[in-house]
Amino acid sequence: MKELVVENLSKVYFDPRLGERVTALDGVSLRITPGEFVAVAGPSGCGKTTLLNLIAGFLEPTSGRILLDGREIDGPGPDRGVVFQSYALFPWKTVLENVAFGPRMRGLPRAECEARARRWLELVGLGHVANRYPRELSGGMQQRVGVVRALANEPEILLMDEPFAAVDAQTRMTLQEELARIFEERRPTIFFITHDVNEAVFLADRVLVLSKGRLREEIPVPIPRPRRWAALVENDSFKALVGRVLQAVRTA
Amino acid sequence: MGPGPPDVTALERLLGLWLRAAERWRILATLGPFVPLLLLWWAVAAIELFPPAFFPGPLEVARRALELAWKGILGAYLEDSLIRLLVGAAAGIAVGLPLGLLLGLSDRAHRVLWPLVLFFQAIGDIAWLPILIVWFGFGLGTMTFVIVYTVMFPVLMNTALGVRSIPEVLPRAAASLGASRARILSEVVLPGALPNIITGLRNGLGFGWRALVAAEIIVGTSGIGFMMFDARRAGSVTEVVVGLAVLGIVWSIVDSWILAPLEKATGERWGLVAR
Numbered sequence A: 001m002k003e004l005v006v007e008n009l010s011k012v013y014f015d016p017r018l019g020e021r022v023t024a025l026d027g028v029s030l031r032i033t034p035g036e037f038v039a040v041a042g043p044s045g046c047g048k049t050t051l052l053n054l055i056a057g058f059l060e061p062t063s064g065r066i067l068l069d070g071r072e073i074d075g076p077g078p079d080r081g082v083v084f085q086s087y088a089l090f091p092w093k094t095v096l097e098n099v100a101f102g103p104r105m106r107g108l109p110r111a112e113c114e115a116r117a118r119r120w121l122e123l124v125g126l127g128h129v130a131n132r133y134p135r136e137l138s139g140g141m142q143q144r145v146g147v148v149r150a151l152a153n154e155p156e157i158l159l160m161d162e163p164f165a166a167v168d169a170q171t172r173m174t175l176q177e178e179l180a181r182i183f184e185e186r187r188p189t190i191f192f193i194t195h196d197v198n199e200a201v202f203l204a205d206r207v208l209v210l211s212k213g214r215l216r217e218e219i220p221v222p223i224p225r226p227r228r229w230a231a232l233v234e235n236d237s238f239k240a241l242v243g244r245v246l247q248a249v250r251t252a
Numbered sequence B: 001m002g003p004g005p006p007d008v009t010a011l012e013r014l015l016g017l018w019l020r021a022a023e024r025w026r027i028l029a030t031l032g033p034f035v036p037l038l039l040l041w042w043a044v045a046a047i048e049l050f051p052p053a054f055f056p057g058p059l060e061v062a063r064r065a066l067e068l069a070w071k072g073i074l075g076a077y078l079e080d081s082l083i084r085l086l087v088g089a090a091a092g093i094a095v096g097l098p099l100g101l102l103l104g105l106s107d108r109a110h111r112v113l114w115p116l117v118l119f120f121q122a123i124g125d126i127a128w129l130p131i132l133i134v135w136f137g138f139g140l141g142t143m144t145f146v147i148v149y150t151v152m153f154p155v156l157m158n159t160a161l162g163v164r165s166i167p168e169v170l171p172r173a174a175a176s177l178g179a180s181r182a183r184i185l186s187e188v189v190l191p192g193a194l195p196n197i198i199t200g201l202r203n204g205l206g207f208g209w210r211a212l213v214a215a216e217i218i219v220g221t222s223g224i225g226f227m228m229f230d231a232r233r234a235g236s237v238t239e240v241v242v243g244l245a246v247l248g249i250v251w252s253i254v255d256s257w258i259l260a261p262l263e264k265a266t267g268e269r270w271g272l273v274a275r
Helices: A048-056 A095-105 A110-123 A139-152 A169-186 A197-203 A236-251 B010-024 B026-031 B034-046 B058-071 B073-105 B107-122 B125-136 B140-164 B169-176 B181-219 B224-234 B237-274
Strands: A004-015 A020-032 A037-041 A063-068 A080-083 A157-161 A189-194 A206-211 A214-220
Touching: A004 A048, A020 A048, A020 A063, A020 A214, A037 A048, A037 A197, A048 A080, A048 A157, A048 A189, A080 A139, A080 B169, A095 A110, A095 A139, A110 A139, A139 A157, A139 A169, A169 A197, A189 A197, A197 A236, A206 A236, A214 A236, B010 B026, B034 B058, B058 B073, B058 B237, B073 B107, B073 B140, B073 B181, B073 B224, B073 B237, B107 B140, B125 B140, B125 B181, B140 B181, B169 B181, B181 B224, B181 B237, B224 B237
Parallel strands: A037 A189, A037 A206, A080 A157, A157 A189
Antiparallel strands: A004 A020, A004 A063, A206 A214
16 A cells, blocks of 8 residues: 655646636645545535546646655556546446456456456445446446446555435435445545535545635544444534534635 | 217227237338338329339339349349448448547547538538549449448548547546556447447448449449449330339348347447437
8 A cells, every 4th residue: 555645736727718727726735644534525616526636647737746655646547546426337348347347457367357346246235236237227336336346456545536426315325334334344545525524524534625726624533433324423523523624614 | 877988990990900910020010001102003003194114013013123133133233232332331431430539539630620521521422423433434433432432421420429429437437447548449439439330330321322323323334223224224114113112122121120220239238328
């Protein structure tokens, strides 16, 4: 596992319709240590998705650097697994083929890729849909596949872009608990983007509040794990932290 | 008590029988509508509304078709036409598919080339014939050019459209799972655009078939189009009508038995691609 360092990162777009430059990200610096769960919370348009896209390598920074294990990143790569809000599963591949995609791109033998994909699917209780196509699954199940597809490729860090925003409220809580359980068992490094303050506090070790392209506040979440909703909804320190993050998001 | 529902009339009974039969034997549903048309044709020919030499009836046309088939002329000409179509279409796809991928993948190529594509596809294939005859003469070169030209544009334009309609997150997902550019092309771009590519192919072949017949009429030395024009020269309207019928029948079969099911299958399997 390797450390992710973001140094003084800025992204300025030229908006051809407005005819002017728009600053999406303005001198952001942060550091994520191995095995840490960091959430970025902020209103829409605050630059949080731009930040994730830069770390993923989908966009090039205007200035600043992103280092993974001391090396500057150059475009997308399998060391940074991404989970998308819209799932981004390949519709013409079965669930199993989707999960086996990453290992297959690394040139592992097909049988080994499929065995590994099957193990991961079993882990989240999706073994029975391995041969289905994504469109045959509910949104919640599709996103489980999305998470497993990223994890099965064993990235150094998992980048999650509002992954549970498109599913219904009940499924969302289940998925959050599943992610918490996976994190508690395997301790991957996770960088998580969300506009849902409850979600950020429930999942993360640390919540960063982003607004108008700048990091405004950093709030540690010292709530012990395992974390489950049933125990936390009425927990006073949880509620106090949610209140603090909410305050930071709204005044930022 | 009010009046009950009216009894089922004989006509309704007949209609129900027909619908059930058509559901069981799909071919009936396809051929059914032709029965009244053939009867009307037969009736108009039988009362000799027009002189029989100008307006042959269906039986006469069928007899002539069998004669031509028996002599081997119909089969040989049809084979010539279909081989030309396949060779020309293969060349058209070989040119149109890579160009379509380029236009779909590169914004710059799209900006520069799209206006040219629109301009040249607007010029009908047949409109090229006068100058093609000067360049290539009456023969295979001219016909091949016309088919390649006709098949190329629908394939090119639909491929570009298909590539551009792939959601941005799919190539991104592939890249962050470790796929190289070449693998993104073969694993994401091509399968993602496939339903559109098949649609382009179906349209292209359909246009190509029509263009081929037109080219054969003007510059052909064999083929169904040539047969029809040759028959006109010999004054055999019956043979011209045989040609018309063959064109329609052959393409209906190719389209509804091969191309349409292929298009439907890819579209369905790919499902949510074009959300």
